[in-house]
Amino acid sequence: MALDKPMKLNSLGFAKSPQDTRVLVAMSGGVDSSVVAAVLHDQGYDVVGITLQLYDHGAALAKKGACCAGRDIHDARRVAQELGFPHYVLDYENRFKESVIDEFADAYLAGSTPVPCIRCNEKVKFRDLLETAKDLDADCMATGHYIQRFMGVQKAELHAAADANRDQSYFLFSTKQEQLDYLRFPLGHLKSKSETRDLARKYGLEVADKPDSQDICFVPNGSYAAVIEKLRPEAAAPGEIVDLTGKVLGVHKGIINYTIGQRRGLGIGGGDPLYVVKLDADKKQVIVGPKSALATRMVNLKEVNWLGDDIFTDLAERRIAVRVRSTRPPTDAILRPTGPSSATIELAVAEEGVSAGQACVFYDPDGTRIFGGGWITR
Structure with missing residues (x-):
């Protein structure tokens, strides 16, 4: 009696047909995640789109063109409607504030320079949203990140994107192994962003020429200090600018206005160039020194x-x-x-x-x- 041949794996790595494979696609409303949804839907997968509402879009923190703005939710919903797969918007405002915005503000107050996009991937998208995907009986979750996932000899591996200019590995380093087992990144093999936009045009997506978001989604115009001062008014407390010996050189208007390596805007002109080499939150001091002190x-x-x-x-x-x-x-x-x-x-x-x-x-x-x-x- 002949044995049944094992079923060939589909493009997402499952031994079943695409129509029997449910994929939750995290849709930001941008061209990348929209193309992911369109490609997988075209291949016959059971696609479910999810967009996260991460903060109050009417609040002062919102900005036009950011990844979480109301326009983006509208764009994601429209893509799903045009292609014909279900789409849901989930209110994650409280989770986002607690896990990302509050930590961002506290880190700056402590004299650090945080990277909130990493925390958002780690604590919201790849933790909370991933659990939602499992609750919806999805076999995997796909995103528009430019990074690659390969099956190695022992387990799933994370690899840099084929396009070094688009590679997002720096922002995804904290992805846990169990998350990596469940995640898929369909754009990681593309050689350029123009390929993504060409695919968007192929599927008739109106977001094909939508500009990429450049700033942190909850930071208007890239002004970290303005956001932190709104969240933590005490952050604008003045203090001393001192050199490496402790000599007072000037006064600052809050350490949140300074970053390590900064040279311009110190207000202490004259002499050799000085750079911010340390921020002492406890003493409210900005410590400056020569460029060599930064190394x-x-x-x-x-x-x-x-x-x-x-x-x-x-x-x-x-x-x-x-x-x-x-x-x-x-x-x-x-x-x-x-x-x-x-x-x-x-x-x-x-x-x-x-x-x-x-x-x-x-x-x-x-x-x-x-x-x-x-x-x-x-």
């Missing part, structure tokens, strides 16, 4: 998320590549675990402006795989 080779990390095949605490040290800012390419480094979720990074070449609150993302120095990362701490 560092040793970086301490907390909340490390490890996606490698080895057990993290079993590593004595490991050669990797790291990015300490989203705008910088990976650079050679040595990773040394110091606890279950902490580590030190020794950079091969000193970096300037490394700031607490930013992410340090781990890469395979010889390939495209992401091994996770951690949060830079003092």
Whole structure:
């Protein structure tokens, strides 16, 4: 008697037909997630679109063109209606405020430079929304992020996008392994954003030429200080600008107006150029010094998320590549675990402006795989 041949895996990795595979697509209203929904729907998948309302769109924090604005919800809904799949809007305002906005404000008050988009992916989209996907009996959740997921020998692996200019791995380092098992990223293999827009035109999507969102969705015009002062009025308390010896050079109008590495706008002209090298929230001091004082080779990390095949605490040290800012390419480094979720990074070449609150993302120095990362701490 002949044995039945195993069913071929579909494009999302499931041994069943697309029509029997339910996919929740996280739809921001932009061209990327809209194309994901259109492609999967065209392939016959049982697509369900979800858009999150993350804050009060009538509030002063909202801004036109941001990823969470009311116009974007309308655009996502229209794409679903035109293509003919169900779409829902979920009110996540309280979760977003508690998990992202409040932490963002508190981190700035403490003298750090947070990256709220990472926390939004970690604590809202890939945690709360992912659980909603499971509640809806979805087999997986797909997003429009530019990153790749491959099945390795041991487990699902996270890899950089084919288009280095669009790669979003820096903002997704905290994705847990169990989340990665469930997530899909259908755009990660595309070579350019123009390919995405061409697909949008192919499917007749009105968002085909919609501009990309550039700013943090709840920060109007990129003014962090204005948002934080609204949330935490005490953040604008004045204080001293001092040099590395403690000498007072001037007065500032709140440490929230300064970032590590800043040179302009210090109001202490004369002499050699000075840069912000440290923010002391307890003393309300902005510490400045020469550019050389910004350089560092040793970086301490907390909340490390490890996606490698080895057990993290079993590593004595490991050669990797790291990015300490989203705008910088990976650079050679040595990773040394110091606890279950902490580590030190020794950079091969000193970096300037490394700031607490930013992410340090781990890469395979010889390939495209992401091994996770951690949060830079003092």
